[in-house]
Amino acid sequence: MSNFIVRKAAVLGAGVMGAQIAAHLANAETPVVLFDLAAKDGDPNGIVKKAIDGLKKLEPSPLATADRVLYIDAANYDQHLEQLRGCDLIIEAIAEKMEWKDDLYRKIAPYIAPDAIIASNTSGLSINRLAEALPESLRPRFCGIHFFNPPRYMRLVELIATRETAATLLDDLESWLVSRLGKGVVRALDTPNFVANRVGVFSMLAAMHHTQRLGLGFDEVDALTGPLIGRPKSATYRTADVVGLDTMAHVIKTMQDTLPNDPWAAYYAQPKWLTALIGKGALGQKTRCGIFRKDGRAIKVLDLAAQDYRDALPADKAVAPEVFAILKIRNPAEKFAALRACEHPQAQFLWAIFRDVFHYCAFHLADIADNARDVDFAMRWGFGWAQGPFETWQAAGWQAIADAVAEDIAAGRALTAAPLPAWVAGRNGDKPGVHAAEGSYSASANTLRPRSTLPVYQRQLFPERVFGEPALPFTHAGETLFENAGLRLWRLPSVDADIGIVSFRSKMHALGRDVIEGLQQAVGYAEANLKGLVLWHDAPFAVGANLKEVAESVAAGQFDLLETYVAAFQDASMSLKYAKVPVVAAVQGMALGGGCEFLMHCARRVVALESYIGLVEAGVGLIPAGGGSKEFALRAAAAAPKTANADPFDFIAPVFQTIAMAKVSKSGAQARELGFVLDTDTLLFNADELLYVALREARTLAEAGYAPKLSPRKVRVAGRPGIATLEMMLANMKEGGMVSAHDYVVAKAAATALCGGDVEGGSLVDEKWLLTVERQQFVALLKNEKTQQRIVHMLETGKPLRN
Template identity: 65%
Template sequence: MQNGKLIIRRAAVLGAGVMGAQIATHLANADVPVVLFDLPAREGDKNGVVQKALDGLKKLEPAPAASADRLQYVDAANYDEHLPLLGECDLVIEAIAEKIEWKDDLYRKIAPHLAEHAIVASNTSGLSINRLAEGLPVERRANFCGIHFFNPPRYMALVELIPTEASDPAMLDTLESWFTTRLGKSIVRAKDTPNFIANRVGVFSILAVMHHTERLGLGFDETDALTGPRIGRPRSATYRTADVVGLDTLMHVVNTMKDHLADDPWHAHYRSPDWMNDLIAAGSLGQKSGGGVFKKVGKEIQVLDPVSREYRPSAAKLAPEVEAILADKSPAERFAKLRACEHPQAQLLWSIFRDVFHYCAVHLESIADSARDIDFAMRWGFGWSQGPFETWQAAGWKTIATAIQEDIAAGLTMASEPLPAWVFDLDGVHTPQGSWSAGSKTYLGRSALPVYQRQLYPETVLGEAVPDMGETLWENEGVRLWQHPLDRSVAILSFKSKMHAIGDEVLDGVLEALARAERSHGALVIWHQPPFSVGANLKQFAAACSAGDYNWLENMLAKFQKTSMALKYAQIPTVAAVQGMALGGGAEFMMHTMHRVVALETRIGLVESGVGLIPAGGGCKELALRADRLAKQASVGEPLDFVQAVFMNLASAKVATSALQARDMGYVQPGDDVILNPHELLYVAIRRARAMAEAGHHAGLSPRGVRVAGRTGVEALERTLGKLKEEGRISEHDYHVGRAAALALCGGEVEPGTVLDEEALLIIERQQFLALLKTEATQQRIAHMLETGKPLRN
């Protein structure tokens, strides 16, 4: 630490297993060089174990690396040869197998090589952090703690931070701040209890589902149909989740609870079912072994029958009466009806919610500082749309509490432990003043760490105070112009349309809002909750095509281009704060602002070819400008060399799956800000816009000397299309769409090296777009996309 700030110049990860290798890769995603250690290979290259793990990451989906170059920043090492490299590392994360004796041995080996200031952390999923600290010298323990990532580490927001009795509080604060901003993680501080918070509650929830599935005689596929998105849980539901996690891994976590929680009222249920033990013994561990509860036979998904222990086709359906109950919009009504309904599916749902509520209430004091920590842990670590306490409170706190107590008295619950007295004293655990702490018998507010001041609109729990939504300056049907108390010199523009699609009302709104901001503010930020924008409003295009109103379409397109150019050449700095998706016209708007602040996990692409069109809001023009600029920088290069690199992205509607990939594709520029914590997006964008204004940043001159590839470039790209068509990879209409993109990127059928300006390139875009829009095949694609949400190949 320097002046209270944590600086991580290099990190080390010990253990190149599934978690260790992915943690190392995510550090590289955050521009932190990493040394990844494991045991020396018995044969060949001693770094072979690590190298094999890194090679395996390239095949994983979703990809652990945010761009192809990230893995080159992970250096392979082994414990025999490279322990001195630890002296260069500021952060060391241990992620080996969950065996205390193995961790003790490793800590003894690394201790002499650690830098004096280094922070050491264990990624254990449930072992005692205080016990692990005993494996380190006494003088090292102040800089030791638990850091529990969830799988996959790049995508799962939750990291549980677990202090020991000796952990330095200042170290914990700086580490939490660093993980929050640099790695984009959502931190929950957990107590040193078995399996901490998320796994403790999450695994109990899985065990509760398994218990009631067996009690009610339901099939595993039937239970999964009930316990997925219909109740706010991930699509993998329960048994598919077990397969993804690995049945052996799940059993290990269950055994941790069994071995260390002997006095727990639910201890009798801390066991893996017989059918699971049999699958594990047979090597059917789930997804990683090719089958577990579910397996794929040919194209058919089969599920294990819990009675016969044979596989059968998976084809579960919800009972109509249960489907109707789940469709009720009132949480209180849903729970009342589920409890009253005698159908086994309804009884399963009531029972699993009731027992999880019961479990969380009893254990709140021992496992978490507040109810907020449990709710966020389940949302961020297990993908629940609401945490257990939020769900309970939404359904009517006292009504549900009474129902639970009645079921306890009737012997229907999984444990007979009474609800704590505080449950009946409250109307809910989340209030504007804070969330209930059973330990301190009061409502606790959020963390006061300065890092959280960067989150202007953080995630909130049900019942919590709503953040200040700012002062509205002007709005129309499509947009809202407003300012935030953080900096009233910066105007903020938010779209109001569905999925932030760009239609006529949005274009009018952007132009008017920009003009107002130029008169009264120093800068403009475009920001709203994700997605940034799914592109042009196809419904408006389809309606105009049906009416044959091509004059309206041409005027609309001209206005779209005018708006893009207004953002590019505004009299104040314009900054796009981009998160979620920026597709088609949304990507074009983003490309035309003077600066971009982009959340890492953003999907960006010019996808117009999917509906038989080309980018015509200035997207092709911007890529042509970039090709000319790169060619000039290369001295001996030609625009075609760089056009070819982006052409197939347009023709295939390729979408970057991260901001780093979007940078490689030319949609995000090298000087733009890529941030890993999306909750800091608006804060960073406002600060960036203010800095640009303070520095006197202004739009440059519109380039007039843009060299284009011309007809030679068009012919070269046509040859590529022709080959793809011959191979059956594209259709006849795909060919025509691709040729239109080639004309727009190459400046039309002019001589190679012809010099054009932006307006000329915009005209070509517009002409090609309108010509495609008049074709029957493109109109069919638009209609199909609007009807199904999927592209049509015709």
């Protein structure tokens, strides 16, 4: 079997999606040529260059690190089509106009290499129809590859084949998208708007219909259709604003034009208020005005009755108490029965939108997707739903919901009289529903479809599952070797019986005493019985020390106990660093404070792209004291001899700013730039592969005869001159109002720890000395009233206090 490698890619179209797809390809170490029309005036590449510059300003950033933008080359169709010959993958992402795409395909066809893949990022146009514009020789290499916005962060990619697309091409492309770009791939059928947009836009249209029918406000509906029902905070109408009301209208129009005989065709029309907003140029977030708008700090919402904007209600005020009580019911069957029985308009609204989506998905399953799992994953990954429609239905009782939907259809309460398909009743057997151990139901084949057997999915030891698909969660999987209240040490004999896995159990994986004690015991067990150790669990990796425990000890004046606790924390870090077996940290999500320090002490790190790593102790008036300050002092001392003046201070200054400003990386890649992750560590785009890769990293190190380096005994430190220089920087920042008086105190403590304490510049110390300095500075800050205020404020509000 040959390797599938994309050495270079091209993206055609430098609009919002095209530019961000190019950015994510560059994130994945794939150089990109970004094309657009030649500018009429000035630099012919002006349109593309403006788009590339725009990538640097977007938040959240589409770029994993700022330098990724250097790997996106600007080009235009008039001058640079020859560059396509060197591209293995060409993604078209121009406007959704069939005739424009046809013209472009005819223009680029002579320049496409015989083995290159060409794909369209269309959000809903027919892939088979688009293929007609290509020569017959290229059609087997053509498919749809629909990214969701923003491409770096949204997991879903829909892969759509034409009648002529080569099967091996789809397998190769899916494997590459999953592992290289970190995506969840759904193979969609070539139907209007494919899977996620078809269901998602219909659900929004149904919500719009029932909003007006029941006289609800847009803010009211968003309060109902957000986290309370397992949907994103942007809910319904804020999502429309974020997507763009003009884009929303275009997708609706596609459904209107291409599905005239659909039973729900009457609802494939944009409401009058949406047409009016678009006519005024109020297109949502991109024009700063749409259904919602910001007026200073106030959020305003369109009021249809008043034909004007009013103050939007906060979510906790917008939901009726009786409806809120129903939504808090844990049992899904009871919850849906209560919603249906409640006469409050908000409850009737919620039942109606769920009923309509259940009805729609059941009726169209055979038309839009191969199986129910694909629909559910499409809605999870593309629209951020906690559960897909079929999962929700099955969890609430397959037959009970089917009977309720059928009753509403018969009574004329549903949006259409189209009956539920016969297969729905056929799923009411011993295992009711569409998801089971054997697979998920395919209406077109009338059978259960198992999961993909592509080798790439073998790298996912605990893949995401749908409700009804039995799976042992990692918290109970494998063989337990040791456990306490804070963590579990276990192994997977079927994968590697000689490598242990440590998984934290605490809330947000905070590092309390149980975790610290358990970690040292786990390392001891591994040294005696195993070949290696991996720290792995679901996100976040760890949010730092248990602040509540610290606050309680401070309130009780137990500072001796706190110093003992910090010493134990340092011992835990050192046990990771000097373990006689390799310890590998598998990191995803937040790794803050002590969590960052733990990963810094491991032999290796395997880090997911979406990891946010930093030493944030300054936010609560403290400094890193779990060995983080010491590690940076050691690295500075090791790097200094390679410079002309052999001064560790040159390496301390940037680290000092990182710690003093509590900087957190915006990606796993940026964590390398900040020094939390090393160049020798592994960066993964798909977090589901972390455990698989980390186990193999540990095995490889063990097989190579791993032994930890000896603790350094002669560490050259910057000492008093370094502290004084950093203090001058601080004085200027304080004078300019950039830091508060207590920020200054905290930052000076950080400077002292990084520079090795109050010693002569160039003094030689050992690792133990550096740990003692940082521990003393940490405990002294704990005794400071302003630090204590910061800790209490963080616990009460979740936000840092500037004092």
